Amino acid sequence: MQRQTFKNLYVMKKNYLFPHYFQWIGWVIAIVSFVVLLLGVINDITIRMPALYVDVFFDDDNKSGFFRMTESSMYSIAMPLLIIALIFIGFSKEKVEDEFVQYIRSQSLIWSTYVSAGLFILGTLLIYGFIYMYIPYFVFFVFLLLFVIKFKIAIHRFNKGGEQ
């Protein structure tokens, strides 16, 4: 039993990637969520969201607590969608998903991890006050975004390269 699991992981080359067509689903979700975010910001739309926990800073009317309905911006809808979109775009299989593509993907991930870590360090050293709370969200988003950009550029170069 133990042996079988090992075999599945390493010999059968199990990977955690989505099927190729998820890339297109990802692009559609990305565009939709971007439009949602933009419209939400322009029209200053607020929505009611069910919350696991709400923390209100000056809690005069007892709005803090578990399992509440709360007001939020479109960001609460758009951000999860945008993250899912980036995951689908970056982590679905390429048309021919061979070992060189996987090598490029892992190199892009390493590069993106370094750059995001650098941004996080710089942000912590240079940015103070309330706005610092946004840094972790920003860094995680940038991490995914940079990975996708780096990977797609490398794949594009790779597909163009070569004789014949």
Next chain:
Amino acid sequence: MKNRLKVARAEMDLTQEELAKRIGVSRQTINAVESGRYVPSTVLALKTAQVFGKPVEEIFMLEETD
């Protein structure tokens, strides 16, 4: 690692595309291996050698720096 993939291909009159199809990778991967930009896995090296009907050492060989 050096390789004489290009020569072996020429000897058998195989294009990069045909070789790629037979071992289940993209043509660009073959290109990357030939130009020395990518060192293939053992499985891929063995599959490649199999296509040419040669032992793997006749297609791929170690360099002094390896």
